[in-house]
Amino acid sequence: MPALQNIKVAVDAVVFGYTSKEGLSVLLIKRNIDPYKNAWALPGGLVGDAESLEEAVQRELTEETGVNINYLEQLYSFGAPNRDPRNRVVSITYYGLVKPDAFELKADTDASDVAWFNIKNLPKLAFDHTQIINVARNRLKSKMLYQPVGFELLEEKFPFSELEKLYMAVLDRPIDRRNFKKKIMKFGFLEETTEKQMLDGAGRPGNLFRFNQAKYFQLQKDGIAFEI
Amino acid sequence: MPALQNIKVAVDAVVFGYTSKEGLSVLLIKRNIDPYKNAWALPGGLVGDAESLEEAVQRELTEETGVNINYLEQLYSFGAPNRDPRNRVVSITYYGLVKPDAFELKADTDASDVAWFNIKNLPKLAFDHTQIINVARNRLKSKMLYQPVGFELLEEKFPFSELEKLYMAVLDRPIDRRNFKKKIMKFGFLEETTEKQMLDGAGRPGNLFRFNQAKYFQLQKDGIAFEI
Numbered sequence: 001m002p003a004l005q006n007i008k009v010a011v012d013a014v015v016f017g018y019t020s021k022e023g024l025s026v027l028l029i030k031r032n033i034d035p036y037k038n039a040w041a042l043p044g045g046l047v048g049d050a051e052s053l054e055e056a057v058q059r060e061l062t063e064e065t066g067v068n069i070n071y072l073e074q075l076y077s078f079g080a081p082n083r084d085p086r087n088r089v090v091s092i093t094y095y096g097l098v099k100p101d102a103f104e105l106k107a108d109t110d111a112s113d114v115a116w117f118n119i120k121n122l123p124k125l126a127f128d129h130t131q132i133i134n135v136a137r138n139r140l141k142s143k144m145l146y147q148p149v150g151f152e153l154l155e156e157k158f159p160f161s162e163l164e165k166l167y168m169a170v171l172d173r174p175i176d177r178r179n180f181k182k183k184i185m186k187f188g189f190l191e192e193t194t195e196k197q198m199l200d201g202a203g204r205p206g207n208l209f210r211f212n213q214a215k216y217f218q219l220q221k222d223g224i225a226f227e228i
Numbered sequence: 229m230p231a232l233q234n235i236k237v238a239v240d241a242v243v244f245g246y247t248s249k250e251g252l253s254v255l256l257i258k259r260n261i262d263p264y265k266n267a268w269a270l271p272g273g274l275v276g277d278a279e280s281l282e283e284a285v286q287r288e289l290t291e292e293t294g295v296n297i298n299y300l301e302q303l304y305s306f307g308a309p310n311r312d313p314r315n316r317v318v319s320i321t322y323y324g325l326v327k328p329d330a331f332e333l334k335a336d337t338d339a340s341d342v343a344w345f346n347i348k349n350l351p352k353l354a355f356d357h358t359q360i361i362n363v364a365r366n367r368l369k370s371k372m373l374y375q376p377v378g379f380e381l382l383e384e385k386f387p388f389s390e391l392e393k394l395y396m397a398v399l400d401r402p403i404d405r406r407n408f409k410k411k412i413m414k415f416g417f418l419e420e421t422t423e424k425q426m427l428d429g430a431g432r433p434g435n436l437f438r439f440n441q442a443k444y445f446q447l448q449k450d451g452i453a454f455e456i
Contacts, residue, residue, distance in 0.1 A: 081277070092307065225454060
């Protein structure tokens with residue numbers, strides 16, 4: 001094994017947030033070190049010699065943003081020779097989808113600020129982080145077509161329109177509402193309750209829905225094949 | 229950026245081969261260096277400072293096996309701190325599915341031998357390579373459910389049963405043949421010709437099929453949602 005390889009290993013996290021009001025957002029930090037000082041970037045940093053990749057990404061995320069989540073999935077490894085002007089760095093990236101209001105943000109260590117940015121209104125980012133977010137966005141879109149989503153993001157009981165909104169926000173396109181409902185209900189991970197939706201305005205109140213947890217987690221494991 | 233990180237970056241390749249006679253196999257090399265000297269392992273090695281990850285995996289594959297392919301896809305990065313007894317090594321792995329008889333095997337550099345091993349009869353492997361092959365196998369299975377496969381693996385015209393065999397070999401289970409044919413034909417990437425199958429034995433000869441290339445590559449890009 002050649003002793004002289006000069007490549008460093010980093011991890012970066014693409015944490016997506018979803019609310020029905022704001023849609024899809026991404027958690028970014030403002031860098032307080034060079035290069036790209038004062039630019040926005042994904043939270044992340046070098047892997048410690050003794051920690052696993054998953055431990056490293058969780059540590060960096062918590063240090064820089066105050067967000068503590070232990071269910072990020074590996075996304076992709078980015079290793080172009082010139083992606084970091086200091087030294088060659090291979091970044092192993094992770095992604096996840098959370099409810100932003102479950103976390104209190106707090107910038108620290110290499111970050112002078114931290115914030116959620118709407119996916120449609122991202123600032124210019126450091127390094128190849130715009131590209132990384134694009135890859136994560138596409139992965140998230142395909143993931144919705146082979147796994148049920150929404151359990152951690154919606155209220156315990158919710159009007160069906162909330163699930164439609166979630167799918168439209170992540171897929172970034174309108175959906176055929178009648179077919180969507182038919183197909184979703186066929187999987188069996190969603191149940192219609194007899195409770196009615198409370199309405200602020202006018203309109204006929206529909207029933208509320210909830211996830212069937214056992215079925216949801218079973219299908220998350222087994223996978224679905226969903227065409228929307 | 230701490231200067232003292234002590235982690236090396238490697239690439240490894242999981243090259244699957246498929247023939248209708250032998251089923252699914254994996255390309256392995258016999259190591260001629262320590263550790264795990266004389267054990268079978270995936271082709272791979274350290275990334276050079278100036279080459280991309282893709283260039284590195286193609287170079288290692290060609291050096292160690294004689295196989296030259298430029299369409300491997302990134303699989304996953306394995307980074308457990310103790311996966312290599314010499315030094316911490318993060319391996320960025322790649323995978324692909326090819327026709328074995330398109331390549332002439334030739335072991336060299338760190339390999340004293342190279343061979344295809346049937347997936348059901350793998351030897352004990354060096355490092356965490358058995359785990360890496362399992363992850364690749366599962367990825368290949370799911371890939372078949374969102375992308376058409378077979379174009380590079382089957383003859384230009386083939387009996388429909390050849391496609392069934394391919395799916396059964398990769399999925400490692402029987403399929404419902406009637407539904408399978410109905411669903412495959414609906415996607416439109418396969419066409420029935422009027423030519424008959426040449427038969428060695430008895431039985432009613434069926435028509436031969438061929439891929440509709442334009443549709444095949446379009447669906448490879450757009451994705452399908454295939455339940456078998």
